[in-house]
Amino acid sequence: MIEAHGLTKTYGDRTAVDGISFTVAPGRVTGFLGPNGAGKSTTMRMLVGLDRPSAGSVTVRGRSYADFPAPLREVGALLEARALHPGRSARDHLRWMAASNGIPVRRVDEVLDLVGLTDVAGQRVGRFSLGMGQRLGIAVALLGDPPVVVLDEPVNGLDPEGIRWVRTLTRELADQGRTVFLSSHLMSEMALTADHLVVIGRGRVLADCSMADFIAEHAASYVRLRSPQRAEVTDLLRRDGLDVTEVDGELRIQGRDAAAIGELVGRRGLLLHELTLVRSSLEDAFMTLTAASVEYSARQTAPAGAPK
Numbered sequence: 001m002i003e004a005h006g007l008t009k010t011y012g013d014r015t016a017v018d019g020i021s022f023t024v025a026p027g028r029v030t031g032f033l034g035p036n037g038a039g040k041s042t043t044m045r046m047l048v049g050l051d052r053p054s055a056g057s058v059t060v061r062g063r064s065y066a067d068f069p070a071p072l073r074e075v076g077a078l079l080e081a082r083a084l085h086p087g088r089s090a091r092d093h094l095r096w097m098a099a100s101n102g103i104p105v106r107r108v109d110e111v112l113d114l115v116g117l118t119d120v121a122g123q124r125v126g127r128f129s130l131g132m133g134q135r136l137g138i139a140v141a142l143l144g145d146p147p148v149v150v151l152d153e154p155v156n157g158l159d160p161e162g163i164r165w166v167r168t169l170t171r172e173l174a175d176q177g178r179t180v181f182l183s184s185h186l187m188s189e190m191a192l193t194a195d196h197l198v199v200i201g202r203g204r205v206l207a208d209c210s211m212a213d214f215i216a217e218h219a220a221s222y223v224r225l226r227s228p229q230r231a232e233v234t235d236l237l238r239r240d241g242l243d244v245t246e247v248d249g250e251l252r253i254q255g256r257d258a259a260a261i262g263e264l265v266g267r268r269g270l271l272l273h274e275l276t277l278v279r280s281s282l283e284d285a286f287m288t289l290t291a292a293s294v295e296y297s298a299r300q301t302a303p304a305g306a307p308k
Ligand SMILES: Nc1ncnc2c1ncn2[C@@H]1O[C@H](COP(=O)(O)OP(=O)(O)OP(=O)(O)O)[C@@H](O)[C@H]1O
Pocket: 011, 014, 015, 016, 034, 035, 036, 037, 038, 039, 040, 041, 042, 043
Protein backbone atom coordinates (compact mmCIF):
# COMPACT_ATOMS: atom_id res chain seq x y z
CA MET A 1 0.00 0.00 0.00
CA ILE A 2 0.95 3.64 -0.39
CA GLU A 3 1.16 5.89 2.67
CA ALA A 4 1.73 9.63 2.70
CA HIS A 5 2.40 11.37 6.02
CA GLY A 6 2.56 15.15 6.20
CA LEU A 7 3.89 15.11 2.63
CA THR A 8 5.01 18.59 1.63
CA LYS A 9 6.69 20.11 -1.42
CA THR A 10 7.63 23.72 -1.81
CA TYR A 11 9.15 25.38 -4.85
CA GLY A 12 10.65 28.67 -3.67
CA ASP A 13 7.83 30.42 -1.81
CA ARG A 14 5.18 28.33 -3.54
CA THR A 15 3.71 25.35 -1.67
CA ALA A 16 2.66 22.75 -4.23
CA VAL A 17 1.80 20.00 -1.71
CA ASP A 18 0.88 21.15 1.76
CA GLY A 19 1.34 18.47 4.41
CA ILE A 20 -0.99 15.82 3.01
CA SER A 21 -1.62 12.44 4.60
CA PHE A 22 -3.51 9.60 2.97
CA THR A 23 -3.38 5.84 2.42
CA VAL A 24 -3.98 3.97 -0.83
CA ALA A 25 -5.12 0.44 -0.05
CA PRO A 26 -4.57 -2.70 -2.14
CA GLY A 27 -7.38 -4.51 -3.95
CA ARG A 28 -9.18 -1.46 -5.21
CA VAL A 29 -8.77 1.37 -7.68
CA THR A 30 -8.15 4.71 -5.98
CA GLY A 31 -8.73 7.81 -8.05
CA PHE A 32 -6.62 10.90 -7.40
CA LEU A 33 -8.55 14.04 -8.28
CA GLY A 34 -7.97 17.75 -8.08
CA PRO A 35 -8.20 20.87 -10.23
CA ASN A 36 -5.23 21.98 -12.36
CA GLY A 37 -2.24 22.81 -10.20
CA ALA A 38 -3.67 21.04 -7.13
CA GLY A 39 -0.49 19.03 -6.63
CA LYS A 40 -1.38 15.60 -8.06
CA SER A 41 1.62 15.21 -10.35
CA THR A 42 3.98 16.55 -7.71
CA THR A 43 2.64 13.99 -5.22
CA MET A 44 3.04 11.17 -7.73
CA ARG A 45 6.54 12.32 -8.65
CA MET A 46 7.56 12.21 -4.97
CA LEU A 47 6.00 8.77 -4.71
CA VAL A 48 8.34 7.41 -7.39
CA GLY A 49 11.42 9.31 -6.28
CA LEU A 50 11.47 11.87 -9.12
CA ASP A 51 11.11 14.68 -6.60
CA ARG A 52 12.21 14.87 -2.99
CA PRO A 53 9.70 15.92 -0.31
CA SER A 54 10.45 19.22 1.46
CA ALA A 55 8.92 17.62 4.56
CA GLY A 56 6.99 14.49 5.47
CA SER A 57 7.19 11.21 3.60
CA VAL A 58 5.52 8.95 1.11
CA THR A 59 6.24 5.24 1.23
CA VAL A 60 5.27 2.13 -0.69
CA ARG A 61 4.87 -0.95 1.46
CA GLY A 62 6.70 0.90 4.21
CA ARG A 63 9.77 1.91 2.19
CA SER A 64 10.78 4.93 0.16
CA TYR A 65 11.07 4.37 -3.56
CA ALA A 66 14.79 5.14 -3.47
CA ASP A 67 15.32 2.20 -1.08
CA PHE A 68 14.10 -0.41 -3.56
CA PRO A 69 16.96 -2.18 -5.36
CA ALA A 70 14.70 -3.04 -8.34
CA PRO A 71 11.96 -0.39 -8.16
CA LEU A 72 10.08 -1.49 -11.30
CA ARG A 73 9.26 -4.75 -9.53
CA GLU A 74 7.73 -2.82 -6.63
CA VAL A 75 5.99 0.20 -8.16
CA GLY A 76 5.01 0.54 -11.80
CA ALA A 77 4.40 4.14 -12.81
CA LEU A 78 3.20 6.04 -15.83
CA LEU A 79 4.09 9.67 -15.25
CA GLU A 80 5.46 11.27 -18.38
CA ALA A 81 4.58 9.08 -21.32
CA ARG A 82 6.77 11.12 -23.61
CA ALA A 83 9.95 10.73 -21.57
CA LEU A 84 11.25 8.10 -23.99
CA HIS A 85 14.31 7.90 -26.21
CA PRO A 86 12.81 8.81 -29.61
CA GLY A 87 15.31 6.81 -31.68
CA ARG A 88 14.79 3.53 -29.85
CA SER A 89 12.17 0.95 -30.77
CA ALA A 90 9.45 0.11 -28.27
CA ARG A 91 10.90 -3.38 -27.81
CA ASP A 92 14.45 -2.07 -27.25
CA HIS A 93 13.15 0.51 -24.78
CA LEU A 94 11.42 -2.20 -22.75
CA ARG A 95 14.42 -4.55 -23.00
CA TRP A 96 16.67 -1.84 -21.64
CA MET A 97 14.26 -1.12 -18.77
CA ALA A 98 13.96 -4.86 -18.04
CA ALA A 99 17.73 -5.39 -18.02
CA SER A 100 18.31 -2.54 -15.57
CA ASN A 101 15.75 -3.98 -13.16
CA GLY A 102 16.65 -7.66 -13.36
CA ILE A 103 13.42 -8.52 -15.17
CA PRO A 104 13.54 -11.55 -17.54
CA VAL A 105 13.55 -10.45 -21.19
CA ARG A 106 10.57 -12.69 -22.07
CA ARG A 107 8.41 -10.34 -19.99
CA VAL A 108 8.95 -7.69 -22.70
CA ASP A 109 6.91 -9.57 -25.28
CA GLU A 110 4.26 -10.34 -22.66
CA VAL A 111 3.70 -6.67 -21.86
CA LEU A 112 3.85 -5.63 -25.54
CA ASP A 113 1.05 -8.09 -26.15
CA LEU A 114 -0.85 -6.94 -23.06
CA VAL A 115 -0.92 -3.32 -24.23
CA GLY A 116 -1.53 -4.17 -27.90
CA LEU A 117 1.80 -2.93 -29.31
CA THR A 118 3.23 -6.23 -30.62
CA ASP A 119 2.76 -5.25 -34.27
CA VAL A 120 4.64 -1.96 -33.86
CA ALA A 121 7.25 -3.15 -31.35
CA GLY A 122 10.08 -2.62 -33.85
CA GLN A 123 9.12 0.98 -34.72
CA ARG A 124 11.00 3.95 -33.33
CA VAL A 125 9.02 5.44 -30.45
CA GLY A 126 9.66 8.95 -31.79
CA ARG A 127 7.09 8.14 -34.49
CA PHE A 128 4.46 6.88 -32.07
CA SER A 129 1.11 8.64 -31.76
CA LEU A 130 0.06 10.03 -28.38
CA GLY A 131 -2.09 6.94 -27.76
CA MET A 132 0.71 4.52 -28.70
CA GLY A 133 3.06 6.43 -26.38
CA GLN A 134 0.53 6.06 -23.56
CA ARG A 135 0.29 2.32 -24.20
CA LEU A 136 4.07 2.01 -24.13
CA GLY A 137 4.15 3.98 -20.87
CA ILE A 138 1.63 1.55 -19.40
CA ALA A 139 3.77 -1.36 -20.67
CA VAL A 140 6.74 0.09 -18.76
CA ALA A 141 4.57 0.43 -15.64
CA LEU A 142 3.58 -3.25 -15.84
CA LEU A 143 6.97 -4.61 -16.90
CA GLY A 144 8.07 -5.63 -13.41
CA ASP A 145 4.67 -7.19 -12.55
CA PRO A 146 4.53 -4.77 -9.59
CA PRO A 147 2.09 -4.97 -6.67
CA VAL A 148 1.61 -1.18 -6.81
CA VAL A 149 0.65 0.69 -10.01
CA VAL A 150 0.59 4.49 -10.27
CA LEU A 151 -0.86 6.05 -13.43
CA ASP A 152 -0.97 9.81 -14.01
CA GLU A 153 -3.62 10.63 -16.64
CA PRO A 154 -3.44 7.16 -18.25
CA VAL A 155 -6.28 7.75 -20.72
CA ASN A 156 -4.80 10.99 -22.02
CA GLY A 157 -4.75 10.72 -25.83
CA LEU A 158 -6.45 7.34 -25.98
CA ASP A 159 -9.40 6.65 -28.26
CA PRO A 160 -12.66 5.23 -26.82
CA GLU A 161 -11.43 1.65 -27.25
CA GLY A 162 -8.20 2.55 -25.45
CA ILE A 163 -10.07 4.29 -22.64
CA ARG A 164 -12.22 1.22 -22.12
CA TRP A 165 -9.11 -0.96 -22.19
CA VAL A 166 -7.48 1.10 -19.39
CA ARG A 167 -10.71 0.84 -17.37
CA THR A 168 -10.77 -2.95 -17.69
CA LEU A 169 -7.03 -3.26 -17.07
CA THR A 170 -7.07 -1.19 -13.86
CA ARG A 171 -10.05 -3.18 -12.60
CA GLU A 172 -8.22 -6.46 -13.28
CA LEU A 173 -5.07 -5.20 -11.55
CA ALA A 174 -7.11 -4.27 -8.47
CA ASP A 175 -8.96 -7.59 -8.54
CA GLN A 176 -5.58 -9.34 -8.49
CA GLY A 177 -4.98 -7.60 -5.15
CA ARG A 178 -2.69 -4.84 -6.41
CA THR A 179 -2.73 -1.24 -5.25
CA VAL A 180 -3.89 0.97 -8.13
CA PHE A 181 -3.61 4.76 -7.87
CA LEU A 182 -4.59 6.86 -10.85
CA SER A 183 -5.33 10.45 -11.72
CA SER A 184 -7.62 11.72 -14.45
CA HIS A 185 -9.49 14.86 -15.34
CA LEU A 186 -12.19 12.81 -17.07
CA MET A 187 -14.85 12.62 -14.39
CA SER A 188 -17.22 10.32 -16.25
CA GLU A 189 -14.36 7.87 -16.78
CA MET A 190 -13.18 8.13 -13.19
CA ALA A 191 -16.73 7.44 -12.00
CA LEU A 192 -16.66 4.16 -13.93
CA THR A 193 -13.15 3.16 -12.86
CA ALA A 194 -12.44 4.11 -9.25
CA ASP A 195 -13.82 2.59 -6.04
CA HIS A 196 -12.20 5.08 -3.72
CA LEU A 197 -11.13 8.71 -4.11
CA VAL A 198 -8.48 11.01 -2.72
CA VAL A 199 -9.34 14.59 -3.73
CA ILE A 200 -6.88 17.45 -3.30
CA GLY A 201 -7.11 21.18 -3.85
CA ARG A 202 -4.31 23.73 -3.45
CA GLY A 203 -2.04 21.04 -2.06
CA ARG A 204 -4.43 19.84 0.66
CA VAL A 205 -6.64 16.78 1.02
CA LEU A 206 -10.29 17.77 0.55
CA ALA A 207 -11.79 14.27 0.64
CA ASP A 208 -10.66 10.68 1.15
CA CYS A 209 -13.63 8.32 0.90
CA SER A 210 -15.49 5.84 -1.29
CA MET A 211 -16.85 6.98 -4.63
CA ALA A 212 -20.43 6.41 -3.43
CA ASP A 213 -19.95 8.41 -0.23
CA PHE A 214 -18.25 11.22 -2.12
CA ILE A 215 -21.13 11.65 -4.55
CA ALA A 216 -23.79 11.28 -1.84
CA GLU A 217 -22.09 13.84 0.37
CA HIS A 218 -21.19 16.52 -2.15
CA ALA A 219 -24.00 16.48 -4.71
CA ALA A 220 -27.72 16.05 -4.18
CA SER A 221 -29.85 13.63 -6.17
CA TYR A 222 -33.41 14.67 -6.97
CA VAL A 223 -36.62 13.38 -8.50
CA ARG A 224 -37.66 14.88 -11.84
CA LEU A 225 -41.39 15.14 -12.38
CA ARG A 226 -43.36 16.25 -15.43
CA SER A 227 -47.09 16.73 -15.34
CA PRO A 228 -49.71 18.50 -17.45
CA GLN A 229 -51.12 19.66 -14.08
CA ARG A 230 -47.89 21.19 -12.86
CA ALA A 231 -49.40 23.91 -10.70
CA GLU A 232 -51.68 21.49 -8.83
CA VAL A 233 -48.86 18.98 -8.34
CA THR A 234 -46.48 21.69 -7.09
CA ASP A 235 -49.09 22.90 -4.65
CA LEU A 236 -49.79 19.38 -3.39
CA LEU A 237 -46.11 18.56 -2.86
CA ARG A 238 -45.31 21.84 -1.15
CA ARG A 239 -48.26 21.44 1.21
CA ASP A 240 -46.74 18.06 2.10
CA GLY A 241 -43.55 19.86 3.12
CA LEU A 242 -41.42 18.97 0.08
CA ASP A 243 -38.75 21.15 -1.46
CA VAL A 244 -39.93 21.72 -5.07
CA THR A 245 -38.20 23.84 -7.71
CA GLU A 246 -39.32 24.39 -11.28
CA VAL A 247 -36.67 24.30 -14.03
CA ASP A 248 -37.60 24.50 -17.73
CA GLY A 249 -41.11 23.20 -17.16
CA GLU A 250 -40.04 20.25 -14.99
CA LEU A 251 -40.32 19.93 -11.24
CA ARG A 252 -37.29 18.93 -9.19
CA ILE A 253 -38.04 17.45 -5.80
CA GLN A 254 -35.64 16.62 -3.03
CA GLY A 255 -36.16 14.78 0.20
CA ARG A 256 -38.40 11.88 -0.86
CA ASP A 257 -38.06 8.94 -3.22
CA ALA A 258 -39.89 8.64 -6.52
CA ALA A 259 -42.27 5.91 -5.34
CA ALA A 260 -43.57 7.98 -2.41
CA ILE A 261 -44.01 11.04 -4.64
CA GLY A 262 -45.86 8.98 -7.27
CA GLU A 263 -48.23 7.58 -4.66
CA LEU A 264 -48.96 11.01 -3.21
CA VAL A 265 -49.77 12.44 -6.64
CA GLY A 266 -51.71 9.33 -7.65
CA ARG A 267 -53.96 9.47 -4.59
CA ARG A 268 -55.09 12.93 -5.76
CA GLY A 269 -55.82 11.58 -9.24
CA LEU A 270 -53.35 14.00 -10.84
CA LEU A 271 -51.61 13.09 -14.09
CA LEU A 272 -47.91 12.32 -14.38
CA HIS A 273 -45.88 12.23 -17.59
CA GLU A 274 -42.52 11.49 -16.02
CA LEU A 275 -41.13 10.56 -12.62
CA THR A 276 -37.39 9.88 -12.60
CA LEU A 277 -34.68 9.69 -9.97
CA VAL A 278 -31.80 11.84 -11.26
CA ARG A 279 -28.59 10.76 -9.60
CA SER A 280 -25.96 13.41 -9.19
CA SER A 281 -22.69 12.73 -10.96
CA LEU A 282 -19.09 12.62 -9.81
CA GLU A 283 -18.56 15.77 -11.86
CA ASP A 284 -21.30 17.60 -9.89
CA ALA A 285 -19.76 16.51 -6.60
CA PHE A 286 -16.24 17.39 -7.72
CA MET A 287 -17.29 20.86 -8.89
CA THR A 288 -19.08 21.55 -5.63
CA LEU A 289 -16.20 20.45 -3.45
CA THR A 290 -13.38 22.07 -5.39
CA ALA A 291 -15.08 25.34 -6.38
CA ALA A 292 -13.10 27.22 -3.75
CA SER A 293 -9.76 25.68 -4.70
CA VAL A 294 -9.76 26.15 -8.46
CA GLU A 295 -6.71 28.20 -9.46
CA TYR A 296 -7.45 28.82 -13.09
CA SER A 297 -11.07 29.27 -14.11
CA ALA A 298 -12.62 30.89 -17.15
CA ARG A 299 -14.62 34.03 -16.45
CA GLN A 300 -18.31 33.39 -17.16
CA THR A 301 -19.10 35.57 -20.16
CA ALA A 302 -22.52 36.50 -21.42
CA PRO A 303 -23.31 35.20 -24.92
CA ALA A 304 -22.97 37.77 -27.71
CA GLY A 305 -26.08 39.93 -27.97
CA ALA A 306 -27.27 39.10 -24.44
CA PRO A 307 -28.58 42.07 -22.46
CA LYS A 308 -25.90 43.53 -20.19
N1 LIG B 1 9.24 22.10 -10.93
C1 LIG B 1 8.41 23.03 -10.47
N2 LIG B 1 8.82 24.26 -10.17
C2 LIG B 1 7.98 25.20 -9.67
N3 LIG B 1 6.66 24.99 -9.45
C3 LIG B 1 6.17 23.78 -9.75
C4 LIG B 1 7.00 22.73 -10.27
N4 LIG B 1 6.22 21.63 -10.44
C5 LIG B 1 4.98 21.99 -10.07
N5 LIG B 1 4.94 23.27 -9.65
C6 LIG B 1 3.77 23.98 -9.14
O1 LIG B 1 3.17 23.19 -8.14
C7 LIG B 1 1.76 23.24 -8.21
C8 LIG B 1 1.19 21.84 -8.35
O2 LIG B 1 1.49 21.35 -9.64
P1 LIG B 1 1.12 19.87 -10.11
O3 LIG B 1 1.66 19.72 -11.50
O4 LIG B 1 1.55 18.89 -9.10
O5 LIG B 1 -0.47 19.93 -10.14
P2 LIG B 1 -1.49 18.91 -10.78
O6 LIG B 1 -2.55 18.70 -9.75
O7 LIG B 1 -0.79 17.71 -11.29
O8 LIG B 1 -2.07 19.78 -11.97
P3 LIG B 1 -2.62 19.37 -13.41
O9 LIG B 1 -3.97 18.81 -13.18
O10 LIG B 1 -2.68 20.68 -14.12
O11 LIG B 1 -1.64 18.40 -14.02
C9 LIG B 1 1.41 24.14 -9.38
O12 LIG B 1 1.14 25.42 -8.89
C10 LIG B 1 2.70 24.14 -10.19
O13 LIG B 1 2.84 25.36 -10.89
